[in-house]
Amino acid sequence: xxxxxxxxxxxxxxxxxxxxxxxxxxxxxxxxxxxxxxxxxxxxxxxxxxxxxxxxxxxxxxxxxxxxxxxxxxxxxxxxxxxxxxxxxxxxxxxxxxxxxxxxxxxxxxxxxxxxxxxxxxxxxxxxxxxxxxxxxxxxxxxxxxxxxxxxxxxxxxxxxxxxxxxxxxxxxxxxxxxxxxxxxxxxxxxxxxxxxxxxxxxxxxxxxxxxxxxxxxxxxxxxxxxxxxxxxxxxxxxxxxxxxxxxxxxxxxxxxxxxxxxxxxxxxxxxxxxxxxxxxxxxxxxxxxxxxxxxxxxxxxxxxxxxxxxxxxxxxxxxxxxxxxxxxxxxxxxxxxxxxxxxxxxxxxxxxxxxxxxxxxxxxxxxxxxxxxxxxxxxxxxxxxxxxxxxxxxxxxxxxxxxxxxxxxxxxxxxxxxxxxxxxxxxxxxxxxxxxxxxxxxxxxxxxxxxxxxxxxxxxxxxxxxxxxxxxxxxxxxxxxxxxxxxxxxxxxxxxxxxxxxxxxxxxxxxxxx
Ligand SMILES: NC(=O)C1=CN([C@@H]2O[C@H](COP(=O)(O)OP(=O)(O)OC[C@H]3O[C@@H](n4cnc5c(N)ncnc54)[C@H](OP(=O)(O)O)[C@@H]3O)[C@@H](O)[C@H]2O)[C@H](O)CC1
Ligand SMILES: [K+]
Numbered sequence: 001x002x003x004x005x006x007x008x009x010x011x012x013x014x015x016x017x018x019x020x021x022x023x024x025x026x027x028x029x030x031x032x033x034x035x036x037x038x039x040x041x042x043x044x045x046x047x048x049x050x051x052x053x054x055x056x057x058x059x060x061x062x063x064x065x066x067x068x069x070x071x072x073x074x075x076x077x078x079x080x081x082x083x084x085x086x087x088x089x090x091x092x093x094x095x096x097x098x099x100x101x102x103x104x105x106x107x108x109x110x111x112x113x114x115x116x117x118x119x120x121x122x123x124x125x126x127x128x129x130x131x132x133x134x135x136x137x138x139x140x141x142x143x144x145x146x147x148x149x150x151x152x153x154x155x156x157x158x159x160x161x162x163x164x165x166x167x168x169x170x171x172x173x174x175x176x177x178x179x180x181x182x183x184x185x186x187x188x189x190x191x192x193x194x195x196x197x198x199x200x201x202x203x204x205x206x207x208x209x210x211x212x213x214x215x216x217x218x219x220x221x222x223x224x225x226x227x228x229x230x231x232x233x234x235x236x237x238x239x240x241x242x243x244x245x246x247x248x249x250x251x252x253x254x255x256x257x258x259x260x261x262x263x264x265x266x267x268x269x270x271x272x273x274x275x276x277x278x279x280x281x282x283x284x285x286x287x288x289x290x291x292x293x294x295x296x297x298x299x300x301x302x303x304x305x306x307x308x309x310x311x312x313x314x315x316x317x318x319x320x321x322x323x324x325x326x327x328x329x330x331x332x333x334x335x336x337x338x339x340x341x342x343x344x345x346x347x348x349x350x351x352x353x354x355x356x357x358x359x360x361x362x363x364x365x366x367x368x369x370x371x372x373x374x375x376x377x378x379x380x381x382x383x384x385x386x387x388x389x390x391x392x393x394x395x396x397x398x399x400x401x402x403x404x405x406x407x408x409x410x411x412x413x414x415x416x417x418x419x420x421x422x423x424x425x426x427x428x429x430x431x432x433x434x435x436x437x438x439x440x441x442x443x444x445x446x447x448x449x450x451x452x453x454x455x456x457x458x459x460x461x462x463x464x465x466x467x468x469x470x471x472x473x474x475x476x477x478x479x480x481x482x483x484x485x486x487x488x489x490x491x492x493x494x495x496x497x498x499x500x501x502x503x504x505x506x507x508x509x510x511x512x513x514x515x
Contacts, residue, residue, distance in 0.1 A: 001206075001230070002216070003223035003425070004187045006131045006166040012186070012211040012219075019212055025091045028058060031209040032065030035125075035158055035183050038207065039066075040073060043123075050077045051118055052125040053148065054106070055162070056088040062158050063127025064095035064106070071104050079106040080116065082128050084141045112140045118151035126155055126177045128162035136171035137163055149178045157182045161200050164191050169389035176200050185209045186216070190223055193414040193425050194390035223423045231465045232499055234458045238274075247276030248318030248451030252297075252444065253339075254326040254351070257306035260286035260293075262325025262351070262440045265485055267297040269444030270321065272492045273466070275451040279315065283307050308332045311339040319346045321447030323353025324440040333360075340366050346450055348372040348459075350443040351379070358382035364404045370419070370456040372446055374409040374439065394423060407460045409446075411439065415468070417460045424461045428468025432475050437485025442467045445492070470495040 004012070017024050039050075050070060054063030060081065067079035079099065088096070099106060109115065118124060126148065129137065137145060145163060148155065155178065160166060163176030166189035170176055173196075182192065182204040191197040192204050224230065239246070250270045255263040260282060267280045267290070279298040280290055284305045291299055300315075302308045309331045320343070326332055336356050340363045347368060349357065354375050357363050359382075375383060380393070384400045387393035393410070397418045401408045407419040413431070417424040445467055449459035470491040471483060478487050 001225040001227065002187060002219075002221045003190055003225055004216075004219070004221060006189075008219055008221070009131060009166075009186065009211075012215050015215045016210070016212040024058075025061075025094050027209065028061050028091050028095070029065055031185055031207070032062040032158075033069060034207040034209060035062065035066050035156075036069035036073075038183055038205070039070070039125075039156065043075070045074060047076050049119075049122040050075055050125065051116060051122060051153075052077060052079045053082055053128050053144070054079060054092075055082050055128040055130075056085050056092055057130065057132045058089050058091055059127050059130030059132065059158060059162075061089060061092040061095050062130070063125060064092065064099050066125060066127070066158070067104065067106070068095070068099050068102050071099075071102060078116065079104060081106045081108050082141060082144060083108050083110050084137075109144065112143050115144055115147045118148065118153050120152045122151070122153040124148055124151065124153045124155040125158065126162050126179060127158040128177065130159040130162075131166055133163065133165060137175040142172070142175040145175055145177050155179050155181075157201070159183070159185050160189055160191070164189075164197055164200060166191060168391050170197065181205065183207050186211045188225060190391075190423075190425075193225075193416075194394075195412055196390045198413065222421060223425065225425050225427055226417075226461055226465055227427045228465075228499060231462050234454070234462045235499060236453065244276035246452075247274055248453070249277040249279065249315065250275045250447045250451040251279050251281055251313065251315070251317035251320045251345075252324070252447065253281040253308070253311060253320060253322040254324040254353075255280070255282035255286045255290075256308070256325055256327035256329070256332070257283070257285050259325030259327065260289045262437065264290055264293040264297075265437045265440040265489065266321055266324045266444035266447070268294045268486075269441040269489050269492065270448035270451070271296050272489050273445045273448030273463070275448040278448075279313075279317070281308075281311065281313055283309070302335075304331060304335075308335050311335045317345055319348065319447055319450040321348040321350070321443045323350040324443055326352040328352050328355050328359075332356075337363055344368060346371070346456060348374065348443055348447045348450065348456075350374045350439055354379040355382060367404060367406065369405045370407050371404075372407045372409065372450075372456050372460050374411060374443055374446065374460075376411045376439065380408075380410055394418065398423075407456050409442075409460050409464055411442075415464045417457070417464060419457045419460070426461075426464045426468055428465055428472055430468070430472055430475055430480060432478070432480035432483035433468070433471045433488070435483060435485060438467075438471070438488060441485050441488045466492060466495045469498060473498060
């Protein structure tokens with residue numbers, strides 16, 4: 001699914017109005033009616049108090065239209081105008097009058113003493129600010145937002161939670177409405193998926209407000225949300241008359257005394273994702289462990305007993321996954337550096353491989369084009385330096401990926417794959433995956449996909465999706481707490497089967513405020 005910037009959505013708005021020869025108020029009526037229908041189909045007329053807070057722009061206008069429909073359908077609704085400015089938008093004013101014509105007089109809020117009482121059993125609709133926010137909410141407006149948050153009522157935000165921008169960091173983290181549900185117009189916004197801003201919402205749903213499909217289709221975006229629909233076309237079916245030689249030979253390099261398990265996990269995940277053959281290259285101490293732990297994986301041992309000391313192998317791998325459990329001992333560091341300088345095979349690099357790259361940045365110049373790096377935030381920071389916020393982090397990652405022609409998977413609740421100035425935001429996965437070894441499994445899976453012929457970007461995007469999906473299916477049996485990295489491997493097969501099963505659920509749960 002495409003993620004548009006606020007600027008692109010405003011443009012779509014204009015084009016739709018012009019092309020369809022409609023008034024902007026018609027678009028507002030349509031958009032807000034969708035919000036009403038969403039609420040009405042769930043509440044079925046229940047007499048629960050609903051507080052609709054409207055700003056003075058078009059987001060507020062949406063709130064006024066919603067208030068009118070709720071009122072006309074007999075809901076117990078109170079509409080407030082958060083009167084932070086006299087510069088009311090035209091469509092706000094039109095709908096303000098329509099609301100009055102429907103015998104509803106909104107309550108004007110002009111300061112702190114005028115906040116209504118909200119109980120936690122009420123419903124709040126936040127239509128204070130939308131895409132037009134251009135500075136931090138201050139004074140009593142900020143206090144009102146906090147008053148709404150403190151009430152802990154079920155809160156539905158129109159388009160975006162007030163205080164959040166679509167594609168940049170909020171100016172004030174204390175001045176953001178916490179939403180249980182965001183009913184967002186036409187397309188999800190980037191801020192819904194990044195850790196510092198995604199925490200302000202629990203769930204989101206897109207309402208199709210009928211913006212010009214031609215414009216939306218033709219407009220190039222730099223951000224995409226990756227779900228089943230996006231990965232299905234990448235899937236390459238297994239051919240009947242194929243053999244293991246058709247699916248590549250992966251080499252996994254890593255491991256050290258006490259961390260041979262990382263290579264077992266990566267090797268097994270690589271095979272389970274479909275690689276034809278997998279060889280593990282590990283220090284001598286791991287030889288028997290690995291042969292017993294994963295009999296399907298072949299093992300070549302390094303001359304180093306407890307850690308890798310000199311990377312030399314007598315085979316021609318299709319792809320190499322390197323780093324898991326490898327350590328950063330001096331000998332290993334030198335061996336890794338020498339390997340990187342001479343290697344020409346496609347690479348996937350994680351963990352200590354990334355740490356050595358961060359310490360010896362000149363090695364980055366020697367990486368093959370489209371090498372896949374899979375850093376967690378700590379590893380990423382060592383590579384690209386500090387960032388000011390999540391949006392800056394992605395900009396810096398884009399620049400870094402461009403400089404060295406890399407595919408970078410920024411791991412997190414929504415892992416983001418960065419390549420060629422584009423962002424691919426994953427939708428699968430769950431907090432159970434915050435457990436030792438799940439990164440090793442991901443490295444193995446991406447390596448296994450490249451082994452079969454997926455190009456590195458597709459392998460990263462598809463691998464991240466499958467990894468999360470396997471864990472999502474697994475937690476039904478294991479719970480979040482009980483999920484082990486090896487369980488993710490056990491469910492990779494189910495994740496493949498699931499590609500051809502049921503459609504995606506419409507509601508997207510985020511890690512939200514309400515613990
Ligand atoms: N195509 C669509 O997606 C549609 C969107 N709709 C809705 O319209 C909003 C965007 O509406 P807009 O009027 O552009 O902006 P807002 O309502 O978000 O903001 C209103 C004004 O508030 C002022 N402002 C901004 N920041 C602050 C602040 N921190 N404190 C006080 N005031 C602030 C600003 O005016 P200024 O002149 O004061 O700068 C804003 O203009 C979109 O989100 C949808 O909900 C349509 O209804 C349907 C189509
Ligand atoms: K809002």
